[in-house]
Amino acid sequence: MMRHALTRLTRLCPGLPGLCALALAALAGAAAPAQGQSVIRNAELSARLFEAAEELRDPMLAVAAARLRKSVLAMQIVRTPSRQGPAPVGVVPQTRLLSWQQMLARALEMSDGNETIARLADDVRFAGTKGVASGQVYSISTIAGSGRDSYPPLEYVGGDYAEVYVEAQHKDADLNLFVRDAQGRLVCSDTDVSAIAYCGWRPARSEFFTVEVENRGTVASSYSLITN
Incomplete structure (x- = not known):
């Protein structure tokens, strides 16, 4: 078989x-x-x-x-982004990833x-589950078409590989992902036309980074944000 x-x-x-x-x-x-x-x-x-x-x-x-x-x-947590653009209408947030x-x-x-x-x-x-939950957390939010969410700064340890991932519930959403350092400089982005986006980078030193999620699509969607 x-x-x-x-x-x-x-x-x-x-x-x-x-x-x-x-x-x-x-x-x-x-x-x-x-x-x-x-x-x-x-x-x-x-x-x-x-x-x-x-x-x-x-x-x-x-x-x-x-x-x-x-x-x-991954463990689910609550994170509230600041929202730019219209509020999502008619979107029921998913309950989990x-x-x-x-x-x-x-x-x-x-x-x-x-x-x-x-x-x-x-x-x-x-089959047995071999994944390890330590360090990975996810939150769920909603975003309007042409909307943009900014998350409070997240601290990452210098020298450790940092990762951010977003996944929209609606297949017609087009999520772009941007990560900026404490000085506002872009350190990573994923702008492919897709309902998902991933960023990975290795900070030279421990500092805070801001995560921005942009929906270039015209449909509102619930989405998950996973970080380590």
């Missing part, structure tokens, strides 16, 4: 080499982060896999995304009763 699943994904790889490599690793059981591997990066990669699964309507990719997302453990269970349910929905997908889903469902 696993051999057939991996063979099918391999056939997709000429068109999606990066995502297929992730999916193959996930289904082979290598998705859980080893010590020192980024949990926040896994959140981003699982979201990209899930986006591809939805676009291609491929339940195998959705299963791989779920397996990778299962390694993402998109979960591996939701991804798995979508995979089964797309599979139309395929037994191989059902068995792979069971493998993910009953």
Whole structure:
């Protein structure tokens, strides 16, 4: 069963080499982060896999995304950004980060009763969780179309790798991410057209950094912000 699943994904790889490599690793059981591997990066990669699964309507990719997302453990906290632009209207905030269970349910929905997908889903469902929650926290907010949120400065330790990730609930949102140092200088940004954005950098010294989230899309959305 696993051999057939991996063979099918391999056939997709000429068109999606990066995502297929992730999916193959996930289904082979290598998705859980080893010590020192980024949990926040896994959140981003699982979201990209899930986006591809939805676009291609491929339940195998959705299963791989779920397996990778299962390694993402973070504690939910409350953070209130200052808002520029209109207030979001008609948006119900999500209660938590998109979960591996939701991804798995979508995979089964797309599979139309395929037994191989059902068995792979069971493998993910009953697999142990190797993620580590220490250091990673996430908050949930809403943002209007063309809106911009600024968060109170976050302190990062010099020499340690710093990460910020945002993930919109609405697939038509276009989130951009900006990180600025205490002097207001831009140290990292992600402005790709996507509902997700990631920034990683290594501060030269311990200081505070400001995180800004911009929605270049026209639709309002709930979104999650993960930091370490």
